[in-house]
Amino acid sequence: MNFIRKAVKPAELLIIAGKTKRVTVKYPFEKPILSPEFRGSIEINHEKCIGCGACVNACPPNALEFVESSDKRTLRYNIGRCIFCWRCIDVCPVNAITGTRNFELATNDPLDLYSYIVHSKTKCTSCSKTGETVKMRKYIMQRSPVTENYINNCPDCRREKFINALSVRKVGFVAK
Amino acid sequence: MPSKLESIKKSIWVFHLNTGSCNACDIEILDALTPFHDAERFGVKLVGTPRHADAILLTGPTTLEALPKVINAIEASPRPRILIALGSCGSSGGIWHDTYSTIGGVNSLLKILKERGVDVDAIYYIPGCPVRPEAVLYAIALIKGIVEKRVKSVVLNAE
Numbered sequence: 533m534n535f536i537r538k539a540v541k542p543a544e545l546l547i548i549a550g551k552t553k554r555v556t557v558k559y560p561f562e563k564p565i566l567s568p569e570f571r572g573s574i575e576i577n578h579e580k581c582i583g584c585g586a587c588v589n590a591c592p593p594n595a596l597e598f599v600e601s602s603d604k605r606t607l608r609y610n611i612g613r614c615i616f617c618w619r620c621i622d623v624c625p626v627n628a629i630t631g632t633r634n635f636e637l638a639t640n641d642p643l644d645l646y647s648y649i650v651h652s653k654t655k656c657t658s659c660s661k662t663g664e665t666v667k668m669r670k671y672i673m674q675r676s677p678v679t680e681n682y683i684n685n686c687p688d689c690r691r692e693k694f695i696n697a698l699s700v701r702k703v704g705f706v707a708k
Numbered sequence: 709m710p711s712k713l714e715s716i717k718k719s720i721w722v723f724h725l726n727t728g729s730c731n732a733c734d735i736e737i738l739d740a741l742t743p744f745h746d747a748e749r750f751g752v753k754l755v756g757t758p759r760h761a762d763a764i765l766l767t768g769p770t771t772l773e774a775l776p777k778v779i780n781a782i783e784a785s786p787r788p789r790i791l792i793a794l795g796s797c798g799s800s801g802g803i804w805h806d807t808y809s810t811i812g813g814v815n816s817l818l819k820i821l822k823e824r825g826v827d828v829d830a831i832y833y834i835p836g837c838p839v840r841p842e843a844v845l846y847a848i849a850l851i852k853g854i855v856e857k858r859v860k861s862v863v864l865n866a867e
Contacts, residue, residue: 556746560849564842573835578864593796593803611859612799612813615837637835637859638847642815645799645833648863667866 564635571616572634576609576649580628583607583651583665587620587629596620605651605665611637612645626671656686663687719751720851722792723761723785727778728810729768732838733795737765740841750848758782763790763851769797769810770817782821788829791818792847799833 557565583605587596595614599606621629639645651665663686664672673683682690696706726734740747741754755761758781770778782789793814796802801812811817814831821828834847849855 555743557744559842559845560855578866581866583866593805610800611835612833613796613802613805615796615803635836635840635843636846638832638843638850639857639859640830640832642833644859644861646861649866651866
């Protein structure tokens with residue numbers, strides 16, 4: 533009996549294989565199967581981005597970073613370090629970041645992994661220090677018109693101005 | 709394909725080297741080798757020793773404990789050798805890029821290899837946390853020259 537079963541086994545296997553048919557996907561030559569919840573790389577809209585740094589604070593692996601220089605602030609996105617958690621999309625105040633379903637990110641050049649958005653910084657009118665980005669200042673002015681008096685100064689000058697105004701009001705002269 | 713890699717036109721034999729990863733990428737490698745995705749269509753085969761390997765699959769951010777073993781394994785593989793950094797940990801340290809016990813990705817590993825005089829002919833990065841099996845297949849197809857490279861560095865001005 534055992535001998536017969538052994539002899540018949542290949543035929544049984546053929547029948548099973550015929551029923552199940554081909555299971556292998558032809559992936560590089562056809563579209564990949566992606567679930568709707570899949571999270572791929574992010575895309576930053578450079579026209580909407582204000583350079584506030586909310587995404588930089590939220591990013592767990594520091595894939596989004598600020599590269600500071602004297603008059604430019606550059607937002608650097610490193611796909612190689614990104615873990616595709618999409619936290620930046622949740623925190624972005626202007627909805628500049630959108631998530632894509634792109635995962636085909638393999639490359640042989642490490643420079644391909646970086647993408648940059650260059651912001652220019654604002655200058656303080658009293659001293660020559662540079663502060664937040666120009667678009668950030670516009671955004672703040674739209675949101676709260678009260679800050680217009682102080683908006684063109686850096687935080688240090690703003691504090692000094694405020695203290696001086698207070699002392700003039702209370703004491704009558706500027707304390708030194 | 710760079711001219712150095714002419715000899716890897718045929719089947720790529722890979723040695724899977726875990727340098728301290730969380731095993732998610734390792735599972736995805738196994739997934740890429742299952743009949744559903746079937747990386748062996750492209751001749752990819754896992755081998756048991758780096759001496760038989762054309763490419764070395766690096767997963768993980770290279771912990772200090774694993775570093776001497778990693779260097780030995782890369783040294784043992786014959787030229788031309790490809791290094792494939794898998795996942796965000798492999799390609800640039802990922803979430804462990806500044807921790808005390810890792811060297812932080814393949815870029816710092818390459819510097820150490822250069823100091824020791826170990827040459828690497830090509831290096832491929834596959835971002836993803838963890839990588840999808842399709843992303844591994846895409847990278848294999850990229851090495852083989854079947855598909856085009858899609859990711860590109862862009863510098864945009866905000867104003």
